[in-house]
Amino acid sequence: xxxxxxxxxxxxxxxxxxxxxxxxxxxxxxxxxxxxxxxxxxxxxxxxxxxxxxxxxxxxxxxxxxxxxxxxxxxxxxxxxxxxxxxxxxxxxxxxxxxxxxxxxxxxxxxxxxxxxxxxxxxxxxxxxxxxxxxxxxxxxxxxxxxxxxxxxxxxxxxxxxxxxxxxxxxxxxxxxxxxxxxxxxxxxxxxxxxxxxxxxxxxxxxxxxxxxxxxxxxxxxxxxxxxxxxxxxxxxxxxxxxxxxxxxxxxxxxxxxxxxxxxxxxxxxxxxxxxxxxxxxxxxxxxxxxxxxxxxxxxxxxxxxxxxxxxxxxx
Numbered sequence: 591x592x593x594x595x596x597x598x599x600x601x602x603x604x605x606x607x608x609x610x611x612x613x614x615x616x617x618x619x620x621x622x623x624x625x626x627x628x629x630x631x632x633x634x635x636x637x638x639x640x641x642x643x644x645x646x647x648x649x650x651x652x653x654x655x656x657x658x659x660x661x662x663x664x665x666x667x668x669x670x671x672x673x674x675x676x677x678x679x680x681x682x683x684x685x686x687x688x689x690x691x692x693x694x695x696x697x698x699x700x701x702x703x704x705x706x707x708x709x710x711x712x713x714x715x716x717x718x719x720x721x722x723x724x725x726x727x728x729x730x731x732x733x734x735x736x737x738x739x740x741x742x743x744x745x746x747x748x749x750x751x752x753x754x755x756x757x758x759x760x761x762x763x764x765x766x767x768x769x770x771x772x773x774x775x776x777x778x779x780x781x782x783x784x785x786x787x788x789x790x791x792x793x794x795x796x797x798x799x800x801x802x803x804x805x806x807x808x809x810x811x812x813x814x815x816x817x818x819x820x821x822x823x824x825x826x827x828x829x830x831x832x833x834x835x836x837x838x839x840x841x842x843x844x845x846x847x848x849x850x851x852x853x854x855x856x857x858x859x860x861x862x863x864x865x866x867x868x869x870x871x872x873x874x875x876x877x878x879x880x881x882x883x884x885x886x887x888x889x890x891x892x893x894x895x896x897x898x899x900x901x902x903x904x905x906x
Contacts, residue, residue, distance in 0.1 A: 591897050592657075594634040596622055597664070600879060602885030610894060611636070624649065631656040636893045639671070640664040643874075647675035656681065662892045663906070664688045664885055665876075667826060669799035673906055684892035689884040694796075694875040695750035698824045699758075701848025702739075702792050704869045705820045706732040708846075711866045732791065732818065732845070734759055740790030741765040742783065742807070743797035743825070744773070749795055751824075752777060762791055783807075787814040789859050792822060799826030807831065812838040820846045824875055827852040827904065836861045839868065850875055850876040 591613035591735040593762045595604075597619060599758075607613045616622075621642030622630065630637045631653040639645065650656070650672070656679055661671055662735055663685045671709045673683050688820055708731040715721045715729075722804055739755045740750045755761040761779040767787045770779070780786035783806070793815060797904040807821070808895070809830040815821070821844060823830050838844050848869040852858050855873065862868050876882060892902050 591635040592633065593638065593893060594630050595638045596626075596630070597640055599664075599886050600883045602883050603890065606887065606890055607638075607893075610890070611897070624635040624652075628652050632660045634646045634658050636660045636662055638662045638664055638889050638893065641667065641670060642833065643670055644751075645671045645676065647672045650675045650679040650681075653679070656837060660893065660896045660902075662896070664889045668906055669826060671906075673851045678894050682896065682902060684889070684904045685906050686885045686888040687904060689881060689888050690876045691746045691750050693878055693881040694747050694824055695754055697750045697850055697860040697871070697875045698794055698796070698822055699754050700748075701822045701824070701869055701871065702755075702794070702820070703734060705822065705846040705848040705867075706734050706792070708867075709870045714866075732806060732820070734761070734792075736760050736762075737791040738764060738787045738789065739792045739794060740780070741767075741777075742786065742793065742795045743767060743795065744771045745798075747795035747824070748794070751796060755792075774824045783811050784814040787811045789821075791816065792818060792820050795821070795823045795825045795829055797825050797829060799829060803829045805829070805834075807835075809834040809837070812843060815844050817842065817845060819844050820848065822848045824850050827855050830860060832862075839865055843868065851866065 591611055593613045595615040596818050604615055627645060627649045637658050651720055661681055661683045665688045666685050668685050671683055676683050679760045708729045712729050739761045741752050741816055744765045752763045756763050764780055764786055766778055766780045795807060806829050846867040850873055892904055895902050
């Protein structure tokens with residue numbers, strides 16, 4: 591079977607793919623364009639896409655009889671793929687849940703600590719040669735231990751963040767989720783997003799991307815947050831209304847934010863770049879070699895199962 595991998599992969603993933611399939615690995619780090627996606631659907635049995643490779647209904651409509659029968663997505667998020675349109679065209683879709691959980695939760699904690707303790711601002715001060723030494727009132731931030739964290743979306747990643755907050759930092763955990771959860775740590779469910787936002791020091795967004803969660807965090811939720819609160823987004827950029835967030839920060843409705851994702855990624859608004867009270871990371875959620883290798887291996891597990899005629903381990 592012919593396999594097409596849309597981005598360069600960790601060495602072990604590439605080696606396995608080339609040993610198991612007639613494999614082409616694209617050498618660009620940029621998302622596929624329209625012509626590349628159409629070509630991939632017509633030419634390969636399996637395509638291994640990732641974030642930014644926008645397999646929309648329009649793309650599938652351009653290929654009357656695609657050779658491709660599986661999109662083995664590299665990543666847990668798949669809102670860049672129109673799954674219904676893929677199925678209608680005869681393609682299955684898989685993803686890589688589980689492999690990303692702990693790494694993404696670690697990035698959430700990085701953003702919580704960096705935003706609360708003004709670490710980015712402090713590093714910029716040192717790098718610019720403007721630090722004049724320790725003093726008792728320099729860069730006073732928020733002490734994280736014992737504070738209250740609110741988790742929006744108590745799935746695998748949300749629970750991993752909450753676990754770190756509770757057991758590692760003695761934080762009180764509140765959350766809002768689509769369904770009731772049985773948890774291994776104390777946590778209080780909020781009746782609404784606004785209620786949750788009003789009750790926490792850190793609001794961590796950990797929901798899937800897609801139409802259902804587009805601008806889930808808008809002006810109403812941001813207005814409900816405490817003036818000393820921080821927003822942390824590790825989900826998808828368009829879950830947060832970026833313009834509303836910029837207004838909330840500039841008007842001091844909230845004190846800070848930590849972002850690993852952006853609404854129009856990779857474009858980041860200059861207004862956010864100019865703000866000292868915002869931590870900006872370049873989508874580092876799963877950026878560890880062992881994690882990205884595990885993701886690639888999971889995607890290949892789905893490809894191998896498909897090639898063997900077996901059920902997909904991780905169907906969407």
